[in-house]
Amino acid sequence: MNYLYFLYIEFLAKHNIPKLFGDITFYVIPFCIIAFALLVVVLFLVLAERKLLGFFTQRKGPNRVGYWGLLQTLADAFKLLCKENITPSRVDRFLFNLAPILAFVPVFVALGVIPYSAEFTFINTQTNVILYLIMAAFPVLSIFLAGWASNNKYSLFGAMRCIAQVLSYELPITFVILSIVVLSSSMNLATITLSQMSKFGIFSWFLFPCFLGFLIMFISILAELNRCPFDLPEAESELICGYNTEYSGMRFAIFYLSEYAMMFANSIFITILFLGGYLSPFGKYFMSNSFLLYFEQAFWLFLKAGILIFIMIWIRATLPRLASFDLLKFSWAILLPLSIINLFITVLIKFGGFLCS
Amino acid sequence: MTTTTLKLNLGPQHPSTHGVLRLLLELDGEKILSCEPDIGYLHRGMEKMAEKLSYIKYLPLVDRIDYLAGFFYSELLCRTVEKALNIELSDRVRAIRTMLLELNRISSHLLWIGAFLMDLGATSPFFYAFREREMILSYFEKLTGQRMMYNYFVFGGIRKDIEFLDDVQKIISILPEKLHDYERIITENPIFKRRCVNKGILEPEIGLNYSITGVNLRASGIDYDIRKNDYLYQGFDFAAVILQGKDSWSRYKARILEIKESIKIISQALDYLKKNEKLEQKHINPLNIRLPEGEYYQEIEAPRGLASCYIKSTGEDRPYRLKWRTGSYYSVNLLRKLLVGEYLNDAIAIAGSLDIILPEVDK
Numbered sequence: 001m002n003y004l005y006f007l008y009i010e011f012l013a014k015h016n017i018p019k020l021f022g023d024i025t026f027y028v029i030p031f032c033i034i035a036f037a038l039l040v041v042v043l044f045l046v047l048a049e050r051k052l053l054g055f056f057t058q059r060k061g062p063n064r065v066g067y068w069g070l071l072q073t074l075a076d077a078f079k080l081l082c083k084e085n086i087t088p089s090r091v092d093r094f095l096f097n098l099a100p101i102l103a104f105v106p107v108f109v110a111l112g113v114i115p116y117s118a119e120f121t122f123i124n125t126q127t128n129v130i131l132y133l134i135m136a137a138f139p140v141l142s143i144f145l146a147g148w149a150s151n152n153k154y155s156l157f158g159a160m161r162c163i164a165q166v167l168s169y170e171l172p173i174t175f176v177i178l179s180i181v182v183l184s185s186s187m188n189l190a191t192i193t194l195s196q197m198s199k200f201g202i203f204s205w206f207l208f209p210c211f212l213g214f215l216i217m218f219i220s221i222l223a224e225l226n227r228c229p230f231d232l233p234e235a236e237s238e239l240i241c242g243y244n245t246e247y248s249g250m251r252f253a254i255f256y257l258s259e260y261a262m263m264f265a266n267s268i269f270i271t272i273l274f275l276g277g278y279l280s281p282f283g284k285y286f287m288s289n290s291f292l293l294y295f296e297q298a299f300w301l302f303l304k305a306g307i308l309i310f311i312m313i314w315i316r317a318t319l320p321r322l323a324s325f326d327l328l329k330f331s332w333a334i335l336l337p338l339s340i341i342n343l344f345i346t347v348l349i350k351f352g353g354f355l356c357s
Numbered sequence: 358m359t360t361t362t363l364k365l366n367l368g369p370q371h372p373s374t375h376g377v378l379r380l381l382l383e384l385d386g387e388k389i390l391s392c393e394p395d396i397g398y399l400h401r402g403m404e405k406m407a408e409k410l411s412y413i414k415y416l417p418l419v420d421r422i423d424y425l426a427g428f429f430y431s432e433l434l435c436r437t438v439e440k441a442l443n444i445e446l447s448d449r450v451r452a453i454r455t456m457l458l459e460l461n462r463i464s465s466h467l468l469w470i471g472a473f474l475m476d477l478g479a480t481s482p483f484f485y486a487f488r489e490r491e492m493i494l495s496y497f498e499k500l501t502g503q504r505m506m507y508n509y510f511v512f513g514g515i516r517k518d519i520e521f522l523d524d525v526q527k528i529i530s531i532l533p534e535k536l537h538d539y540e541r542i543i544t545e546n547p548i549f550k551r552r553c554v555n556k557g558i559l560e561p562e563i564g565l566n567y568s569i570t571g572v573n574l575r576a577s578g579i580d581y582d583i584r585k586n587d588y589l590y591q592g593f594d595f596a597a598v599i600l601q602g603k604d605s606w607s608r609y610k611a612r613i614l615e616i617k618e619s620i621k622i623i624s625q626a627l628d629y630l631k632k633n634e635k636l637e638q639k640h641i642n643p644l645n646i647r648l649p650e651g652e653y654y655q656e657i658e659a660p661r662g663l664a665s666c667y668i669k670s671t672g673e674d675r676p677y678r679l680k681w682r683t684g685s686y687y688s689v690n691l692l693r694k695l696l697v698g699e700y701l702n703d704a705i706a707i708a709g710s711l712d713i714i715l716p717e718v719d720k
Contacts, residue, residue, distance in 0.1 A: 057484035153365050157387065157701070228478065229548055235478060236372050238702045318542065321478025323552050324387065324702050 030122035056317035083249040095149035100254040102142035110135035117297030150246040158242025162233035168331040175339035179346035193277030201283030228316035267308040407679035413643040420506040456626035465660040476709035514638030553606035557707030571662025576607040605710035
């Protein structure tokens, strides 16, 4: 990041722009980049999900707007923009409007802490794992607000279920992350990535000492994202649409967008913790040029995250929804003990000398 | 702190009430304290219409009583009229009718599998089931010109002779392997089993008291299949599917097994139809059908339970009174009993497992 900072200041100095301007804008530009990139990514993700679900269920998926249906999501987004924002008469207006905003903003911060390649981490603090965790759990608050403010019984049920679900699945996540912190001796995502680097490539990823943790993490992330088979908060056949039943137009689009953005962010997060982040799986990079190397690293990161997202969509096409009590029981009675065992195992591996760091 | 129960209107505008059912639920948290089904949103006056129309004019309408199994109700009306007029069906007509009824039963059960799994939150089986159902519907379309409202049976026989038997052959050769696929993706799925095994237990006594018939009752261990005594099915070798589980999972399994039994019946009928190609049926003038004065009653085994038709005639060219008995009507009533004490998301699964279809309830 420092390298980029100097490049930027140098570039401004050439054009006689004061350094103060550069100091301020340097921290704003990344968020503009994220905002733009996020829109593209989400549009792509929604299309990918619909296409893949189509293939899984013997359909074609969207294939009318644009070549191969590529512009379908864009058209949908445009339609949602044009639609009326209906506010039901007896809602809490302030909270009702606040909820979609609160759903979307934390995603930017969450994506900001992620090291996309060796130099690209927009918010690089020593403990940005914790910052990420806070931001990843934030949408629950907005879901609760949406459910409460909507003054709709189904929305309220959705919100209640969501809170119960996220509260019980946060704990296994935290324990698994703790085991990663033990393995890498760091709470910085960039350092965690780098501590998985060796000439063996794929074999030095934390996936192997911590395979149980990877499974727990993946399942819990599915639950936290309210994705199938944990989609109880928005179970269509029971709660119509759950917490966003009363939302329409752009407010609904923002919820939808933040859901997919969070899915993207969380798969990148798992990739960094277990699959070596931006590291190449072959132990060496193919690009020698330092500038192209950044792109190669980002490519590996997105490829791994993409595979995880593919598995998530696959699961959605396969499994039915869990019952609400099984959902909580699964977390407290199975995942939580397993995650503690996992922590124990990783501590043994780390300090028992099985893994040379 | 005071606590109150929550009154929830589940439906009529709700994705899982399959159309137009309204359930008045009283909830404590997500636990259901009482359930009051409210029906009538799809009432079309099917029984009253019969009193104003001659039999032949009424015949096309009865397909709409259960639009997922249209053949059954036109068969039922035809059979009642034939019984009144003492018309015997020839073997070939019997075989054709049996084959079409069983094909329709399969298509109805397939749709149920899709809708049930949709209630449980799995979307893919819906499309898979529809893919197979589509084969059957396109065959019906080829044969009768209609996909759902066939109007193919007439009093005393069928409208025209059966055609495209190769299509049926293809359907019954493909179906078993597709069913195998379903079993692999659904039946032993641990989440599916958790949600269905020992959920929605229907005790046989309760089933009998609530007049439940069909698959729902047979999955509770009671051997009651009208087809065994039906002269339409005489000479066909098949077994009534009886399961002892009493729960949603048995009701699911029973329908899968019943599809397999139907395939057996169809293949037997198909063999017969290929051998005997001469269609014999008694032609009666449809414009002048007058049932002798009296009361007539006929019942058949529809996909959703016992269906029966009662006609009281005064010797005119229209019934004095006509009454339908449909299986779903009693299943809806059962919700009162079965949903109490369950949690909301189990309740949807249990209601789905009973295979309720609302046009049949409201008539």
